[in-house]
Amino acid sequence: MHRSRLSNLVIDCRVDDLASAAEFWSRALGKKIVTVDQDGDGKYAELDTAADEPLILLQKVEHESRVHLDIETDDVDAEAARLEALGARRIEFRHRWWVMEAPTGHRFCVVRRQRAKFGPHVNEWPA
Template identity: 70%
Template sequence: MHHSRLCTLVLDCQDIDLETAAQFWSRALGKSIESTDEDGDGKYASLKTHDDELRILLQRVDHPSRVHLDIEADDVDAEADRLEQLGAKRIGFVKRWWVMEAPTGHRFCVVRRQGADFGPHLNRWD
């Protein structure tokens, strides 16, 4: 048995510095900037959201800009296995998460639990 839930809206940003991107999305979405360099490597910025909202993460990427979703799980491999059984494909393992592709062609990630608490919208998979 494991748990998972939708946790993050990720704005993949190509050819723009994250501070500029964060300023635009902060103003566009009415959310303050939490960090313009979340991990100290210049690859991630974040906007401040409430505990009951999706996290909003900006990620500097080499591929064309797009939006993708993150699904957090207490067992990343078990969740990737479950999603493969539904027709998704594993594209690759990066640091601590799986990049997946849905049968629809959309890319998404299965990541470790992002907060101390999963919150009220948790799926339980046996």
């Protein structure tokens, strides 16, 4: 058995200045900025969300700007396999996560657990 749930809404930004993008989205969504440099590499900013909401991240990217979602799990490979069985396909393994593509053409990521606890909205899947 493994568990997963919707974890992150990621606003992919093809910009030079991620801090300016974070400022816009902070004001647009009414969410305070937690950090404009989450990992110390200038690629991720985070907006403040409640414990039962998905995290909202801004990611500095080279591709066109878009929004994607992340599914967090305690078993990245098992979750990727489960989603493949539903019709998704693996695109690329990056660092610690899978970039996937839904049958609809939407890209999304399967990532390791992002918060200490899954909380009440977790799904449990048989092995």
